Amino acid sequence: MSKNLMSNKYLDLNNARVLRIVAKGNKRVAMALCPFCNDCRGHLEIDLGKHVYYCHRCGAGGVTIGSLREGTTHITPSNLAYPPSHKSSRCMRIDAGNFRVEEDLKPPALIDCMHRIADMDSPQYKYLVNRGLSHKQIAKMQPYRISINQSTLSDLPHASLYIWFPVFDRKGKTIYAIGRLWDELNYMGFKKYLYPIKQQGEYGASDVLYGIDRLWENRTVVLTEGIFDTVWGPNRVAILGSHPLSDLQLRSLKEVRPKRIIVCMDGDDAGRLANIKIRSQLANYFSCPIRVVDLPDGEDLDSLGREGKEYLSGKKEA
Numbered sequence: 001m002s003k004n005l006m007s008n009k010y011l012d013l014n015n016a017r018v019l020r021i022v023a024k025g026n027k028r029v030a031m032a033l034c035p036f037c038n039d040c041r042g043h044l045e046i047d048l049g050k051h052v053y054y055c056h057r058c059g060a061g062g063v064t065i066g067s068l069r070e071g072t073t074h075i076t077p078s079n080l081a082y083p084p085s086h087k088s089s090r091c092m093r094i095d096a097g098n099f100r101v102e103e104d105l106k107p108p109a110l111i112d113c114m115h116r117i118a119d120m121d122s123p124q125y126k127y128l129v130n131r132g133l134s135h136k137q138i139a140k141m142q143p144y145r146i147s148i149n150q151s152t153l154s155d156l157p158h159a160s161l162y163i164w165f166p167v168f169d170r171k172g173k174t175i176y177a178i179g180r181l182w183d184e185l186n187y188m189g190f191k192k193y194l195y196p197i198k199q200q201g202e203y204g205a206s207d208v209l210y211g212i213d214r215l216w217e218n219r220t221v222v223l224t225e226g227i228f229d230t231v232w233g234p235n236r237v238a239i240l241g242s243h244p245l246s247d248l249q250l251r252s253l254k255e256v257r258p259k260r261i262i263v264c265m266d267g268d269d270a271g272r273l274a275n276i277k278i279r280s281q282l283a284n285y286f287s288c289p290i291r292v293v294d295l296p297d298g299e300d301l302d303s304l305g306r307e308g309k310e311y312l313s314g315k316k317e318a
Contacts, residue, residue: 011035011053013066016046036060117143117163124163127182132305137231141165144177161187162194165227168213170255175208178227178240195240207248210238212256221258222301222312223278225265229301232308236301242266242274244281253286260289262312267295 017033019042027049034044037058046053046064054061117124117138124145128138144166146159162179169175179194181187195205211230215221215237222236223245230236237253239245242265245253253261263278265271275292282290293311295301301308310316 172213206246215256220260222262242270264293266300
């Protein structure tokens with residue numbers, strides 16, 4: 001459509017259904033749902049400085065009236081969890097004045113900031129290769145990087161230092177993302193992993209099993225600790241820590257009706273203690289066989305790589 005086809009229409013910002021605010025060069029723009037077309041992905045761009053708008057879907061454009069009463073825009077790992085290739089049933093949560101939260105729509109949050117890591121010469125891709133991952137395993141994890149002006153991410157100013165891995169629910173919908181620091185040598189003071197902090201109405205790290213979307217039903221399920229532990233074999237899920245499973249994680253595990261469960265946390269004191277607690281917990285929920293596998297000191301299924309299968313099968317013992 002022509003840009004002038006639906007021009008000179010006033011847009012009242014008091015009723016604007018804003019999804020996110022992003023930086024474009026030196027200006028700030030709000031991306032919202034267009035009231036002039038059947039828009040459900042946020043194609044309406046509002047220039048907050050020039051007080052004009054334009055819809056990239058239907059071509060509507062004009063002048064804005066009123067103003068947005070801005071509060072705090074929560075930009076956290078849970079809000080950065082919507083890469084371009086996946087849809088989600090939840091959109092970016094905004095706690096700000098008249099901003100409406102559109103829970104029933106499917107826009108990707110900060111879609112312009114997330115880029116799939118596919119360049120084999122990029123430092124992020126080389127980091128994953130140096131961990132021993134194959135190209136197939138890297139593709140399986142669907143890593144993303146964030147290229148964004150740090151001033152835009154006031155709550156997470158160092159997002160570009162992390163590789164972001166999307167976490168899906170059982171139906172394959174994106175829930176949030178996990179950040180992994182890829183340059184530990186130059187940024188030793190930063191956390192290795194960034195997990196979403198649970199907020200009201202949103203998912204936390206302990207609410208979802210990483211890899212639950214890839215599980216086969218009526219098969220042996222391996223419970224591991226971290227996301228990289230899951231890529232070295234089939235039907236592995238990570239509980240994202242050395243703690244008992246949450247109620248939501250237990251419910252998700254029940255949906256796949258496991259034929260047998262193997263509990264295999266990291267080879268340290270915390271991991272071995274978690275093995276015992278998780279086995280006791282699962283025994284109250286599942287009637288299938290449950291086995292605990294202890295790994296050698298300082299090892300995990302990621303560091304062991306393909307050798308980890310021998311411990312899971314019982315051919316090797318710690």
